[in-house]
Amino acid sequence: MIWNTNKETMGRDEMRALQGKRLHKIVKYVYHNVPFYRNKLQEMDITPDDIQSIDDIVKLPFTTKQDLRDNYPFGLQAAPQSEIVRTHASSGTTGKPTIVGYTRKDLEVWSECMTRCLAAYGVTRDDTFSVAYGYGLFTGGLGVHYGVENLGAAVVPTSTGNTEKHIRLITDLGITGIACTPSYALHLAETMEKMGVKKSDIKLKSGAFGAEPWTENMRHEIESRLGLKAYNLYGLSEIMGPCVSYECDCQNGSHINEDHFFPEIIDPVTLQPLPNGETGELVFTTLTKEGMPLLRYRTRDLCSLDSTPCACGRTNVRMGRVLGRSDDMLIIRGINVFPSQVESVLLSIAECAPYYRIVVDRVNNLDTLTVQVEIRQEFFSQGFDTLHPITALEKKVASALKSVLSISPIVQVKQPGSIERVDGKTKVVTDLRNIK
Numbered sequence: 001m002i003w004n005t006n007k008e009t010m011g012r013d014e015m016r017a018l019q020g021k022r023l024h025k026i027v028k029y030v031y032h033n034v035p036f037y038r039n040k041l042q043e044m045d046i047t048p049d050d051i052q053s054i055d056d057i058v059k060l061p062f063t064t065k066q067d068l069r070d071n072y073p074f075g076l077q078a079a080p081q082s083e084i085v086r087t088h089a090s091s092g093t094t095g096k097p098t099i100v101g102y103t104r105k106d107l108e109v110w111s112e113c114m115t116r117c118l119a120a121y122g123v124t125r126d127d128t129f130s131v132a133y134g135y136g137l138f139t140g141g142l143g144v145h146y147g148v149e150n151l152g153a154a155v156v157p158t159s160t161g162n163t164e165k166h167i168r169l170i171t172d173l174g175i176t177g178i179a180c181t182p183s184y185a186l187h188l189a190e191t192m193e194k195m196g197v198k199k200s201d202i203k204l205k206s207g208a209f210g211a212e213p214w215t216e217n218m219r220h221e222i223e224s225r226l227g228l229k230a231y232n233l234y235g236l237s238e239i240m241g242p243c244v245s246y247e248c249d250c251q252n253g254s255h256i257n258e259d260h261f262f263p264e265i266i267d268p269v270t271l272q273p274l275p276n277g278e279t280g281e282l283v284f285t286t287l288t289k290e291g292m293p294l295l296r297y298r299t300r301d302l303c304s305l306d307s308t309p310c311a312c313g314r315t316n317v318r319m320g321r322v323l324g325r326s327d328d329m330l331i332i333r334g335i336n337v338f339p340s341q342v343e344s345v346l347l348s349i350a351e352c353a354p355y356y357r358i359v360v361d362r363v364n365n366l367d368t369l370t371v372q373v374e375i376r377q378e379f380f381s382q383g384f385d386t387l388h389p390i391t392a393l394e395k396k397v398a399s400a401l402k403s404v405l406s407i408s409p410i411v412q413v414k415q416p417g418s419i420e421r422v423d424g425k426t427k428v429v430t431d432l433r434n435i436k
């Protein structure tokens with residue numbers, strides 16, 4: 001079902017006109033409310049009046065994760081704190097997270113956009129829908145939650161954790177829809193099989209999967225093991241959270257809520273815009289956001305755009321699957337992890353030498369993170385060659401990493417000199433998950 005026919009089936013010219021009008025307004029808004037943007041625009045000799053149509057977007061500066069970090073925590077917030085009603089946070093490249101404040105109107109836009117996604121997934125008021133993304137600073141849980149409520153289906157805020165209990169809820173409550181990471185969906189299927197719960201015992205019919213890259217093969221596996229239709233859901237905290245784009249029944253790219261989030265594809269090296277169909281880095285401008293509006297935010301996600309008509313009747317542009325990243329961010333169990341975060345934690349621990357490796361794997365459909373680090377010679381010679389203290393150090397490192405990353409890693413402390421030294425660029429990360 002199409003939730004908002006006006007916005008989801010609008011003619012292309014009309015949409016571009018609306019986007020142009022909104023762009024002018026948002027540039028004016030940030031010019032007057034965010035010194036960071038005012039300075040940037042002044043340096044480039046641009047005033048809000050130079051932005052009259054959506055084509056003028058190329059005149060605007062880009063915004064990067066580094067800009068968010070440099071202006072931590074509130075430097076890019078445009079609305080006064082009294083207007084902020086919710087705050088979320090996502091991983092930064094080092095210790096500092098990215099803080100995103102939302103006004104009441106932002107939350108309304110978010111749940112409207114999320115409702116469009118759910119309606120496209122076939123969810124109706126008659127459904128019971130389990131939200132198994134984490135509730136908290138991560139946008140997944142609360143973001144999907146309010147969409148389900150706005151649509152009028154019954155939300156079950158399962159969150160993450162206890163998989164067996166979740167499966168009992170799925171069977172006992174006759175849950176028909178689910179939102180979680182695609183890898184968790186497979187873990188759920190596997191646990192169900194172990195518990196002896198059959199596909200015919202459950203009523204799941206549609207799933208909203210995202211927060212991490214996944215493939216057509218994973219889709220087929222999830223669909224056949226859980227007996228539902230698996231849809232892609234994409235989003236990022238800086239722009240809003242889950243709701244930025246969604247698949248329809250055609251499952252041929254994800255429609256972007258482009259009346260609120262204007263997409264561009266650029267070459268990540270030259271920063272020049274690329275034509276539709278070409279793969280490059282996805283960039284978003286928030287057209288209506290009040291709390292923390294962003295101009296040309298570089299997502300680092302690599303994909304392509306398609307504005308040809310879709311058989312579902314929606315006219316909003318579609319993005320292809322995310323094929324990779326133009327930076328080194330890892331997504332582990334749906335949580336964003338930068339190798340630099342791991343490094344800064346290790347270097348803050350006196351016993352750790354600056355030699356480490358990160359190994360990511362997928363065991364029973366759940367991601368694992370292993371951090372191998374060398375102990376410094378001076379601590380090693382003071383008796384760390386017996387097993388016990390190494391274990392204590394491993395625990396200490398694991399707990400320090402957990403508090404920063406929100407993931408429990410496996411830590412392996414290694415003897416001095418045991419991690420290979422390489423000339424030139426060290427390959428710190430080995431990702432064995434093979435998500436192709």
Ligand code: DLL
Nearest residue numbers: 090140210211212213233234235236237241242322
């Ligand atoms: O992951 C928001 C979200 C929650 C989306 C639930 C979908 C479902 P962040 O933690 O800020 O926000 O991470 C954003 O995750 O830039 C992508 O690299 C990746 N990502 C999100 N959805 C998808 C997807 C949430 N469907 C980052 N496919 C983004 C591939 C995805 N990657």
